[in-house]
Amino acid sequence: MSDHAIFARLRALLGTSGVERDADGLPCATPDTADALSLVCRLAHEEGWKIRIEGRGTWLPSDAPADLAVSSRGLDQVVSVSPADLVATVQAGATLDSVRRRLAEEGMWLALDPPGRPERSVGSIIATATAGPLRQGFGPVRDHVLGCTVATGDGRLVKAGGRVVKNVAGYDLTKLHVGGFGGFGIIAEVHLRLRALPRADVTLLARGPRDTLTSAARDLIAARLLPGALELLSPALAAEADWILAARFVGTDAAVQADVRRLSSLGELPWQPVPTDRTAAFWSMVSRGSLGGPITLRLGVLGDGIDDSIDLLSHDLDEGLVAAGAGAGMIRWTGNAPVEQLRAVRRAGAAREIPMTLERAPWALRRALGHFGAYREGVGQLVGRLRDSFDPRQCLSVALEAGND
Amino acid sequence: MKPELIEALGRIVGPRWLRHRRAELATYTMDGLPTRESYPGVVVMPKTAGEVCEVVRLLHLVDVPFVARGAGTGLSGGAVADPDAVLIALGRMNRILQVDPCRRRARVEPGVVNARLSEATAPHGLQYVPDPSSQAACTVGGNVAENAGGPHCLKYGVTTNHIVELEVVLPDGSTTRLGSRQGEPWGPDLVGLFVGSEGMFGIATEITVRLEPLPESVRTMLADFSTVRAASQAVSAIIAAGIVPAALEMMDRACVAAVEASIYAAGYPTDAAAVLLVELDGQTDAVEAEAKTVVSLLQERGARTVRSASTPADRARLWQGRKKAFGAMGRIAPDLAVQDAVVPRSALPDIMDRIEEIRLSYGLTISNVFHAGDGNLHPNISFDRRDPNVAGRVHDACRDIMAACVAAGGSITGEHGVGSDKIDYMPSIFDAETLGAMRAVRRVFDPAERANPGKVIPLHACREWRAARGVR
Ligand SMILES: Cc1cc2nc3c(=O)[nH]c(=O)nc-3n(C[C@H](O)[C@H](O)[C@H](O)COP(=O)(O)OP(=O)(O)OC[C@H]3O[C@@H](n4cnc5c(N)ncnc54)[C@H](O)[C@@H]3O)c2cc1C
Numbered sequence: 001m002s003d004h005a006i007f008a009r010l011r012a013l014l015g016t017s018g019v020e021r022d023a024d025g026l027p028c029a030t031p032d033t034a035d036a037l038s039l040v041c042r043l044a045h046e047e048g049w050k051i052r053i054e055g056r057g058t059w060l061p062s063d064a065p066a067d068l069a070v071s072s073r074g075l076d077q078v079v080s081v082s083p084a085d086l087v088a089t090v091q092a093g094a095t096l097d098s099v100r101r102r103l104a105e106e107g108m109w110l111a112l113d114p115p116g117r118p119e120r121s122v123g124s125i126i127a128t129a130t131a132g133p134l135r136q137g138f139g140p141v142r143d144h145v146l147g148c149t150v151a152t153g154d155g156r157l158v159k160a161g162g163r164v165v166k167n168v169a170g171y172d173l174t175k176l177h178v179g180g181f182g183g184f185g186i187i188a189e190v191h192l193r194l195r196a197l198p199r200a201d202v203t204l205l206a207r208g209p210r211d212t213l214t215s216a217a218r219d220l221i222a223a224r225l226l227p228g229a230l231e232l233l234s235p236a237l238a239a240e241a242d243w244i245l246a247a248r249f250v251g252t253d254a255a256v257q258a259d260v261r262r263l264s265s266l267g268e269l270p271w272q273p274v275p276t277d278r279t280a281a282f283w284s285m286v287s288r289g290s291l292g293g294p295i296t297l298r299l300g301v302l303g304d305g306i307d308d309s310i311d312l313l314s315h316d317l318d319e320g321l322v323a324a325g326a327g328a329g330m331i332r333w334t335g336n337a338p339v340e341q342l343r344a345v346r347r348a349g350a351a352r353e354i355p356m357t358l359e360r361a362p363w364a365l366r367r368a369l370g371h372f373g374a375y376r377e378g379v380g381q382l383v384g385r386l387r388d389s390f391d392p393r394q395c396l397s398v399a400l401e402a403g404n405d
Numbered sequence: 406m407k408p409e410l411i412e413a414l415g416r417i418v419g420p421r422w423l424r425h426r427r428a429e430l431a432t433y434t435m436d437g438l439p440t441r442e443s444y445p446g447v448v449v450m451p452k453t454a455g456e457v458c459e460v461v462r463l464l465h466l467v468d469v470p471f472v473a474r475g476a477g478t479g480l481s482g483g484a485v486a487d488p489d490a491v492l493i494a495l496g497r498m499n500r501i502l503q504v505d506p507c508r509r510r511a512r513v514e515p516g517v518v519n520a521r522l523s524e525a526t527a528p529h530g531l532q533y534v535p536d537p538s539s540q541a542a543c544t545v546g547g548n549v550a551e552n553a554g555g556p557h558c559l560k561y562g563v564t565t566n567h568i569v570e571l572e573v574v575l576p577d578g579s580t581t582r583l584g585s586r587q588g589e590p591w592g593p594d595l596v597g598l599f600v601g602s603e604g605m606f607g608i609a610t611e612i613t614v615r616l617e618p619l620p621e622s623v624r625t626m627l628a629d630f631s632t633v634r635a636a637s638q639a640v641s642a643i644i645a646a647g648i649v650p651a652a653l654e655m656m657d658r659a660c661v662a663a664v665e666a667s668i669y670a671a672g673y674p675t676d677a678a679a680v681l682l683v684e685l686d687g688q689t690d691a692v693e694a695e696a697k698t699v700v701s702l703l704q705e706r707g708a709r710t711v712r713s714a715s716t717p718a719d720r721a722r723l724w725q726g727r728k729k730a731f732g733a734m735g736r737i738a739p740d741l742a743v744q745d746a747v748v749p750r751s752a753l754p755d756i757m758d759r760i761e762e763i764r765l766s767y768g769l770t771i772s773n774v775f776h777a778g779d780g781n782l783h784p785n786i787s788f789d790r791r792d793p794n795v796a797g798r799v800h801d802a803c804r805d806i807m808a809a810c811v812a813a814g815g816s817i818t819g820e821h822g823v824g825s826d827k828i829d830y831m832p833s834i835f836d837a838e839t840l841g842a843m844r845a846v847r848r849v850f851d852p853a854e855r856a857n858p859g860k861v862i863p864l865h866a867c868r869e870w871r872a873a874r875g876v877r
Contacts, residue, residue: 084751175597254694300589378581
């Protein structure tokens with residue numbers, strides 16, 4: 001079907017304001033309700049059109065080949081915030097920034113600090129499961145998502161989970177969409193778990209050689225300190241001469257003070273507090289740091305494997321921009337490298353039992369490598385069948401594995 | 406069950422570890438749910454993942470359904486099998502394979518009893534946090550299947566937040582590993598999907614869990630209130646103050662009465678309408694300071710007395726009644742329907758009023774003990790199932806309670822699962838589309854739907870079932 005015809009069919013479905021052409025002239029649907037989103041998916045399914053899923057376009061480039069783009073931009077509402085229940089319902093296209101501001105007004109806090117820009121869409125954070133430094137104290141993205149409404153590739157509207165913090169009714173389908181890169185459907189709306197805005201929020205920095213910092217980080221964890229974040233930053237990412245270890249303590253005054261006192265008493269490193277008025281800017285610098293190159297990789301490692309894994313990356317790729325959870329593990333590497341090198345490093349990682357997810361890259365690389373690689377035996381089949389069940393005609397242009405169109 | 410099949414199964418696990426005579430099967434006819442009873446066709450007790458795999462492969466070949474069973478403490482009928490199914494009892498797979506204190510991980514077989522795991526890790530200063538009240542009996546495999554919770558899940562999360570890697574035998578007898586030791590998936594989060602699948606996606610044969618450090622200091626407080634509403638408001642006030650207690654548990658008057666009349670008497674005030682247990686943990690200084698705040702919040706919201714304990718013995722005394730509440734209630738009548746539902750925390754006071762109305766209208770004994778911090782209710786009905794007049798009333802009361810919780814924006818189960826008990830309520834919270842998607846996911850793991858058949862998903866309410874029969 002011609003571009004024009006697709007455009008016209010979409011306009012007939014969503015009205016003139018619901019469809020535009022993007023910079024490349026591709027028809028772009030911007031449904032503003034979950035139902036409208038599912039109708040677009042159903043139409044694409046019936047016609048066999050390929051969909052490029054877009055959020056705000058600030059994290060993954062909008063470059064997947066497709067007959068139309070579907071953007072979550074029109075789904076930008078904070079639907080409800082219940083401070084008493086510590087739950088918010090937010091549409092997928094709402095920006096992190098706007099959600100944070102709205103929550104702060106009500107004394108609430110979402111303990112997520114993903115890489116990228118503050119205007120990232122909430123949906124993109126969840127679909128890519130890109131947690132930031134706060135993962136140390138508050139867990140990965142999945143721990144913050146209580147439920148979600150998703151339009152499947154064939155236009156069904158699936159409402160997984162719920163609005164309560166504890167819920168075991170039915171299978172936990174939400175988990176599939178957190179970090180599913182949209183391969184199982186387009187997220188329309190999510191229920192988020194909140195926390196009370198922390199009364200105290202203190203960040204301290206230590207500078208030095210990398211292995212000194214990683215070893216100090218391990219000691220700090222062993223001493224049962226409870227940092228909200230404990231992030232190791234490469235000199236390039238921090239724009240400094242040395243590696244940095246950043247410890248952030250959030251919570252009640254009493255808990256934070258107790259941790260900070262304990263930190264100084266460990267005495268291994270000369271910790272310097274970041275002035276309160278500069279804390280937000282510091283962490284925002286860390287978030288943006290991961291945008292400093294076209295490719296971002298995420299490696300699952302444990303605390304004692306950080307040094308080796310960073311060595312592996314710098315040997316096989318280059319030192320790049322590295323942010324690593326020094327306690328909870330997880331390394332995020334940003335830089336540039338040709339596809340063969342990336343393939344080799346992923347293979348080397350797999351040999352060491354290190355999962356490596358391609359978080360961000362231009363389409364050609366995503367297609368060549370897949371967001372995921374090196375599935376364990378049997379897993380690839382399960383994932384393939386799951387995709388078939390959520391997107392039977394493969395309308396969603398998402399490269400979960402290598403070689404997908 | 407065909408004799409040849411029984412014989413073949415016996416060859417895999419050894420004849421000693423197979424039960425098929427009716428008298429032998431009697432212990433396996435129920436789990437913790439008093440209202441469902443069925444004799445399985447045969448019970449096998451494999452010792453290794455290899456045996457599980459062989460058993461499941463054989464059943465795949467002959468197209469016979471199976472049900473996994475841990476300790477059988479489940480409260481939704483999940484571990485009960487029909488006569489045409491093989492019950493695979495995993496209690497013999499009870500080895501703790503590895504404790505890695507440095508990386509804070511433990512790898513266990515599914516039949517390991519929950520409390521044993523924490524006992525094994527305690528010498529390293531570590532704990533496995535999810536602590537269902539049944540922890541002295543229930544297995545980690547059963548916890549994974551149900552995504553079990555416990556009092557200390559308010560601060561630390563439920564089972565799903567603590568499982569990083571699983572080895573599973575799929576219903577076709579193939580084995581696969583999901584997740585990674587690190588906790589970062591190799592692909593989509595299939596561990597997250599498997600946890601809570603109630604034995605319908607396959608059998609977990611090896612489980613790697615995350616361990617947490619034992620807190621340096623713990624303080625337990627017990628406050629009593631003259632209204633449930635005041636106690637609920639105290640709960641909200643604590644949370645709003647930015648304090649996340651390790652546990653925040655409530656018991657109502659009926660529950661306290663049951664406890665105090667039992668051998669588990671803990672000295673709870675029997676004239677109180679509600680008793681609240683608050684536990685704080687963390688660094689000593691922080692706990693002390695937060696405890697002060699909590700005490701004043703409790704008093705501001707009308708606590709009549711606040712008792713506080715920090716030594717293990719004193720804390721155990723305060724906890725005793727809570728931990729043994731189910732046991733104490735069990736003494737009131739021959740049967741106890743342990744109910745489980747969730748409401749948004751702000752709906753607690755209203756829902757408690759509603760449960761009281763329901764209790765009065767059906768003339769039943771209901772005692773409430775629950776995880777107030779996360780709105781997870783356990784309205785428990787004491788009854789005698791031999792009394793034909795009462796069974797219907799229990800059923801209707803449960804139905805009304807579920808409906809009230811759903812209407813309040815909650816869920817039909819917070820930790821006990823759907824099993825067969827709650828299956829009829831599933832359409833009250835999930836539409837046909839969503840139920841259909843759940844069933845489709847189940848069929849990805851189990852195309853023939855032979856693993857724990859007939860549980861969780863009401864087939865007639867799924868979209869494709871309805872479409873096939875022209876139901877709208
Ligand atoms: C007094 C009492 C108090 C309780 N308190 C709590 C509580 O506080 N919190 C809570 O969450 N629950 C509680 N429960 C419920 C119950 O203990 C939990 O659901 C527990 O997780 C069940 O474990 P089990 O080993 O007994 O499993 P079972 O009852 O044997 O089985 C439960 C389900 O798991 C499946 N299963 C078992 N093992 C496996 C495996 N290896 N792989 C795949 N599927 C498997 C079974 O097929 C079944 O569907 C309580 C029960 C009682 C009796």
